[in-house]
Amino acid sequence: ALQQALPHAVGGNPLQLGDNARPEHFGTALKLLAEHRSTGTAFVVHASTHGAPVGEVAQALIANQRFAYRGLLACFFGGLDAATRDALHAQGIPVHTTPQRLARAFARLVDYRMGRELLMQTPEGLPAEVPDAIDAAQAQARAALAAGERELTGEAAADLLRRFGLAIETAQTADTAGVDKRSDAAPASRESDCTETDAASAPKPVVEIAVELHDDDNFGPVFSFTAPSADGVSEPLRLYGLPPLNPTLARDIVTRSPYARLIAPEPALAALTALSQAVCEVREIVGLALTLRVYRDHVTVVAPTLSIAPTRSRLAIMPYPRRFEETLDWQGARITVRPIRPEDEAAHHDLVEAMTPEDLRLRFFGAVGSFDHSQLARMTQIDYDREMALIATVQSDEGLSRTLGVVRAVADPDNETAEFAVAIRSDQKGRRLGRLLTDRIIRYARARGTHWLVGEALRENTAMIALARSSGFTITPTEDPSVVGFRMALDEPRAD
Structure with missing residues (x-):
């Protein structure tokens, strides 16, 4: 295909367009290469000629960028004017002055992506210590x-x-x-x-x-x-x-x-x-x-x-806080309330799927669809130093763990205020599971030394507002008339 469309080009990697290349030839090459899924990131290395001036080649790259589905980086020998450079940058096309710098920049992008993928991997379950x-x-x-x-x-x-x-x-x-x-x-x-x-x-x-x-x-x-x-x-x-x-x-x-x-x-x-x-x-x-x-x-x-020694420095990464695990009888079942773990991703996906569209709208303040892996990873792979998510789980007849509900609290860096939210499976509503989880997140935040616990709910979410009021929160208006807030001073003794 390249030989037919670009007869003067020399095939291979790199593909050499030749001295007679025109600006449109760069776009043609990107289109043809993109049809082959083995094509990776495209490096365009350009030396200005009368037939392919810098500005026109840059516009050709911008027009055909969508074909370089794994990214496009460009190198212009001799440089280019500020307006052209800004136009390329505005379209997300990095520009470098030498192929060596282009390659180093690409290596950093690869390292960054691999680091993010490693962070978002779902670890296997840790062995359960006795x-x-x-x-x-x-x-x-x-x-x-x-x-x-x-x-x-x-x-x-x-x-x-x-x-x-x-x-x-x-x-x-x-x-x-x-x-x-x-x-x-x-x-x-x-x-x-x-x-x-x-x-x-x-x-x-x-x-x-x-x-x-x-x-x-x-x-x-x-x-x-x-x-x-x-x-x-x-x-x-x-x-x-x-x-x-x-x-x-x-x-x-x-x-x-x-x-x-x-x-x-x-x-x-x-x-x-x-x-x-x-x-x-x-x-x-x-x-x-x-x-x-x-x-x-x-x-x-x-x-x-x-x-x-009696003391040591704190860990840079907080480990799983096993001390907050608790097993109890609830509504005729034996449930476990514990901090969420990365390996709960699949069960958390099932929890979201089990919630009705209306319950999801009330929880997330808008219509939502399904969550992808990266979103679920952010929910299940948390920093226990700044955030806590307690889940209620029950064992199925097949021995699998099923998540019935979750309560989450995220504190600010000074641990002054933590914002909390609750989500319960739609088929478990009305069984006081929300109150059970809310009581435990209040206890956790108070033990951690947080001063205020706050939250918000849509005004039409009467069940959540009633739960907050019965748990001891003060209901307050917000700047948005469709949203109400609630807050609790954790430094004050709680009236039982």
Whole structure:
């Protein structure tokens, strides 16, 4: 097609339009290339000629920009006048003076997009820790501090980490099997005495990763992971991560290692996530140093040392606040009220789909359709430091979790005022679920030290206004006559 339409062009990538190119040829090339879905972002590199002056080529790009569905960037050798540059910018076409700058700008766009996609990924569900195990780990750390200890090593550190599902390989086992830092070492089984035959037949680790945690002045607790180079020549691989690590973030760390193709990823993901959970749940841990011995199908921890202290810096990313989970009997059913999690996206989609168009209009102050992945991700992947969304869930007969309702509160940066809203499945209205969730968001905001809880509703939303009034809010007018407001001073004692 290109040969027929542009006989003087030289095919390939890049496509060279030639010295005789005219402004309209640029538009023709964009149209023809756009028909092939494998075409990526279009780079247009132009050197001005009598037949293709800068201004006319720029207008051709603007006219045909819609065909470059994955983006269009332009480079004009010799520059261009301000009016033409502004016209290109107004249409969202970045302009650069050299191909090198164009390529660097494109690389930044790719990094930005990949970062946004990573943020919007729905993580797999975190392993459910046993509350008794968490309580025991916290009690162990506090008892050690009370006894004047500032470091847990050996069996004490191993006991604490085992409570989070980590397998510990003892020094005695490693010594018996002759294991060292080399990847061809052969650790022995923990289950039996080791003979020379056992050591020779024991599985060999693929790599040993040094893991450290330190309390940074700016970021709080920070993990560092160091693995030796795969070729013995390159620099060791060193990566950093902020807890809490979910399986998606852990997978990003694992896949960047040159050893990733040699191991089953799930055990490594589970080990990294478990380490992160131990740090998040036991706030007395201010530092750690250990080795992750990674085999093809499992991971063990070697020689853990935990530094403990009464206090540490706050996490840069607030972990899931498990302390707000609550299970109770309600209307003949056993429900759980808890903070929302990223993996609730599918259930949250079902919640919205179960609401009538009128209920959605009253909740969102206008007609809305279905929500896409990015919108649902913003609802379910929240910053627990500034926002809280409590959901009421019930288990279906098939064992799946179903969301019945949600109450959400978003605080300002100074924690002076938080705005809240409630949404209930249309088939659950009239069963006082809204009041149950509202009482808990009031309790949460008051415990957090928020001074005011406020909200708004359409004047015709009599059910929401009645709920606010019965919960203790003062109903107030707003600048919009179709909307009423309600506010509650959380510093004042609440009359029951």
